[in-house]
Amino acid sequence: IREDFIECLLGSECVVINRNSVSDCARNKELADTVPNQCMLLRQSLFDCKRGLIDMRRRMRGVLNAGVKIPDFVDDPSKWDL
Secondary structure, three states: OHHHHHHHHHOOHHHHOOOOOHHHHHHOHHHHHHOOHHHHHHHHHHHHHHHHHHOHHHHHHOOOOOOOOOOHHHHOHHHOOO
16 A cells, blocks of 8 residues: 555656655645545555554454445446435
């Protein structure tokens, strides 16, 4: 996950166009506007993974919603009931 997160940040507008460092883009909340949503999701996944290594209760219980299948209608907007 860490490598995917770094690769995502290296291709983001924050690093490529604005010439900020990867660590600045990852840590600075003011630069979060120029970081894609996918990078932010990878950041959250990395955080959850690291927290899971430290939190013993979580290690015993496992990751929440792991193995739960997402319904098909979530991915297909034509099935949304508006």
